[in-house]
Amino acid sequence: MTRPATGWETYKRLLAYVKPFWLAFVFAVIGNVIYAGASTGMAAAMEYVIAAIENPTDENRVMLTGLIVGVFAMRGLGTFFSQYFISYVGRNVINALRNDVFDRLMKLPSRYFDDNASGRLVSKLTYNVEQVAEATTNAVTITLREGLTILGLLGFMIYTNWKLTLVFLTVGPIIGLVVNYASKRFRRISKRIQGSMGDITHVASESISGYRVVRTFGGEDYERDRFRDVSNRNLRQSLKMASTQAISVPVIQVLVAIAIAALVWTMLSPEIRGEMTTGQLVAFITAATTMAKPIRQTTSVHAKIQKGLAAAYDVFETMDEEPEQDTGTWAPARVDGGIEFDNVAFRYRDQLDDVLKEINLSIEPGQGVALVGRSGSGKSTLVSLLPRFYEYTGGDIRIDGHSLKDFSLRALRAQIALVNQNVVLFNDTVAANIAYGALRDCTREEIREAAEKAHALEFIDRMPEGMDTLIGDNGVMLSGGQRQRLAIARAILKDAPILILDEATSALDTESERHIQEALDTVMEGRTTLVIAHRLSTIEKADRILVMDNGQIVESGSHEDLLAAGGAYAQLHQVQFSEQA
Structure with missing residues (x-):
């Protein structure tokens, strides 16, 4: 510059x-x-x-x-x-x-x-x-x-x-x-x-x-x-x-x-x-x-x-600031969703140490992978690399065998739906928040269907103007669980082949969580899903669970296998089980 x-x-x-x-x-x-x-x-x-x-x-x-x-x-x-x-x-x-x-x-x-x-x-x-x-x-x-x-x-x-x-x-x-x-x-x-x-x-x-x-x-x-x-x-x-x-x-x-x-x-x-x-x-x-x-x-x-x-x-x-690097040209209509991390490393600008080190991971299309680990272990950073919010500093990430850098940014992000722990909503109607951005041409029936799958219709239909109700600055008129369900409805409506859920059920009470878990089980079918979860009870059915610590994957396997191994995952599970008890 x-x-x-x-x-x-x-x-x-x-x-x-x-x-x-x-x-x-x-x-x-x-x-x-x-x-x-x-x-x-x-x-x-x-x-x-x-x-x-x-x-x-x-x-x-x-x-x-x-x-x-x-x-x-x-x-x-x-x-x-x-x-x-x-x-x-x-x-x-x-x-x-x-x-x-x-x-x-x-x-x-x-x-x-x-x-x-x-x-x-x-x-x-x-x-x-x-x-x-x-x-x-x-x-x-x-x-x-x-x-x-x-x-x-x-x-x-x-x-x-x-x-x-x-x-x-x-x-x-x-x-x-x-x-x-x-x-x-x-x-x-x-x-x-x-x-x-x-x-x-x-x-x-x-x-x-x-x-x-x-x-x-x-x-x-x-x-x-x-x-x-x-x-x-x-x-x-x-x-x-x-x-x-x-x-x-x-x-x-x-x-x-x-x-x-x-x-x-x-x-x-x-x-x-x-x-x-x-x-x-x-x-x-x-x-x-x-x-x-x-x-x-x-x-x-x-x-x-x-x-x-x-x-x-x-x-x-x-x-004069440098815009995001967008030199890729590959723009498929829809990917299968196979993801491969090949010796990936990442460090934030001006930091000496890598935040992620030697990440090697292969995810089959349609597979559900859960990421668990202590706070600061690198889970959110890892999933932030997929939509290229940050550029990895070593190795390569591939979707269907194509490097992320081969994709145009718009085409890459069109393949990914994201539900964050910190839900972002806009001072607009419920319908406009679900059918946001590139989804704005969806029909009212499609929006209602997505809201129903996210168990959001039960509170939307009670609102004064239903789908046309204004929800205030960042959804201030809604509870945490309601805001989360709108974000999930938005992800369901996008119908992307890759789904990232970053603590998606963290703001929900037990009853809502049960409903949402059912909705997520439905929406995860046939999609490659990366789930970051704090509550281990929500990811027991995942195809594979990855345990992260200090920017590295330290354990990988199914819920039963990891419990039997008696390692880091078993310790986390024991701590949570004791707390709940």
Whole structure:
């Protein structure tokens, strides 16, 4: 991943998003040109105002009133064109940028989400992208409008008296130095503000989603302190930004005032003034004083540009992350389900030791294999390698003789149904949660049938709107067992040849577990199934049981064989039997 070397490179990349909306951008530029022309015209018109005051004829009165109305009408037209069309461009850029970031997030590997808290990623999509909007809309509008106004007024001043204009321009380099210093400080502080906004979103989302744990364990004060800490950090950085802006703007104004004072002092010298009339002098001094506002505006806009650039760095950094490796092309309609682990090893990034070591395993199509072992023995990691949520670092895994890396990711994952211990449901209807994603075209009858097999109809039909009932954020309206049954219904509906059950019955009471076990026995028929189970009573009928310890398979066999062997499985069984007794 390469990070843009300079602000200009980032800005060029940002402007590439403007290209599709070039026509609207052209209209915005035209609006800014009209505005700048009208502002320059106001200064130039002072010569005619003085002339009209000195010679108040009917013709001059008509011309003067028409001039005033005309200039302000032109400014109004220019303002409308510049503001509306640049906003149109800006909002479209934000929409495109936000979609691109979200698209990239959908393609990033599991390790990226392990390394980055969800709250910070949400902050990138919301706050950071909005900051980019400031750089592409308000900042561009002000820079173009006020920049063109400065050029117009400067052109008029040079045309009127170039010697006096040189006096005015002597403060230019000093203003440049002030702006340069402020810009660097703005960029530095903006990065910190974005980091603190990510922290705010992260802490808030954790506290809100985990409110039951927070209240049960008396964590309100702790969470309040945590939130205030990150919020105060954001406040401190924001105040630094405000103070830099508040100091730089008046400093520049004073420098411009010194330039105007030097101008007035010089103007009173007859040799510099030359043949200039009173009207020309007034027009010249009006142009110089009118320039103070656009100079102030263009320098104050640097804060927005630097905020936008810092946000763009962060956004593009996510977009430049390497997506999941998807070089495979094999896409069978349906595999038989034979799985082979050939000397497989795996280690998480930045870890020295392998989490899985020398895994050799062959599973026949339709066979049910159970994985048991202490917590942390590598069971969940092993099954996570099958859908390629993580890339194994040694050996190979094959399905029907084809390496997992030969499959396209979409085709590989289409062959696998997964039920996790931590069920993920969406704030949608029951039906939409069962027929999720690629299953959304299933008929209502198929959805009901899957729900029935998962013993979920008994509570679905009691709901106010049945299948069309909204279940709240992550199924908050449902019990643990009901949520688990919806996840199992989703797996049944998928009808994949390979089924992974990771503690699928852990959230169920004994009665529900009996029902679910019957449903699972049905759904496991004819499918290659990998079951991770804590309660050994649920996997006694498995074709084969694998005992894992410290990332290795230490025992393999049927329930009866392993009990007779008196090894690790027999010990686990004895411990559980004693606990239940």
